[in-house]
Amino acid sequence: MGVQDTGCLRNVPAGYGLIRELNGSCRYFPDNQFVSANFRMKEFNPSGVRPYGVMRKLVNQLQVMRNALGVPIIITSAYRSGSTHASGLAVDIVVPRKSFIQLAQAAYNAGFRRIEVVKRAGTSYSNTMSFGGHVHVDVYDGSGISTSGTIYDCPTCSSRPCYPWYAFGVSGSWWATSQPNTFSQLMANLRADRGNTGYRGC
Ligand SMILES: [Zn+2]
Numbered sequence: 001m002g003v004q005d006t007g008c009l010r011n012v013p014a015g016y017g018l019i020r021e022l023n024g025s026c027r028y029f030p031d032n033q034f035v036s037a038n039f040r041m042k043e044f045n046p047s048g049v050r051p052y053g054v055m056r057k058l059v060n061q062l063q064v065m066r067n068a069l070g071v072p073i074i075i076t077s078a079y080r081s082g083s084t085h086a087s088g089l090a091v092d093i094v095v096p097r098k099s100f101i102q103l104a105q106a107a108y109n110a111g112f113r114r115i116e117v118v119k120r121a122g123t124s125y126s127n128t129m130s131f132g133g134h135v136h137v138d139v140y141d142g143s144g145i146s147t148s149g150t151i152y153d154c155p156t157c158s159s160r161p162c163y164p165w166y167a168f169g170v171s172g173s174w175w176a177t178s179q180p181n182t183f184s185q186l187m188a189n190l191r192a193d194r195g196n197t198g199y200r201g202c
Pocket of ligand 1: 077090137
């Protein structure tokens with residue numbers, strides 16, 4: 001499974017970011033260029049990391065969410081060290097005009113199958129996100145394969161379409177991401193303001 005890294009993250013030009021396209025190819029975009037209808041390349045680098053890059057699947061699904069919500073999505077964390085963020089597979093987002101519950105549903109509808117909902121203490125998941133907190137959404141395929149510098153092209157979730165993703169990051173670090181709830185259990189926990197507000201599935 002997978003083919004060797006083509007090294008494109010190491011070769012990102014100054015002032016550019018990288019997108020791993022659905023066919024596995026690498027494309028470099030100037031920081032200010034739009035990479036989808038509503039998102040610029042640099043929005044996937046709020047930490048200012050160099051070099052940086054993300055998977056096209058992540059960009060596409062975020063744009064689907066943006067279209068459905070009809071209001072801006074603020075990316076507070078994207079490419080950085082640690083967990084699936086380090087492989088360009090994840091973003092943390094805030095939508096001040098929507099509630100945590102609305103965002104979790106929109107993420108699921110857009111195809112995300114690894115979701116974590118983190119509210120700020122003292123607020124409710126029914127409240128809008130203007131109170132703080134974030135939602136982590138993630139296109140990691142759940143394969144458990146973690147060798148840095150390799151392209152993986154087939155997720156182990158057989159119901160999901162194949163897409164290439166690239167292990168930029170830290171071996172094994174993504175096990176901590178999301179709890180094995182069903183999506184309906186996640187939504188029930190959010191509505192009841194209970195803990196355990198992650199989801200991972202196919
Ligand atoms: Zn995150």
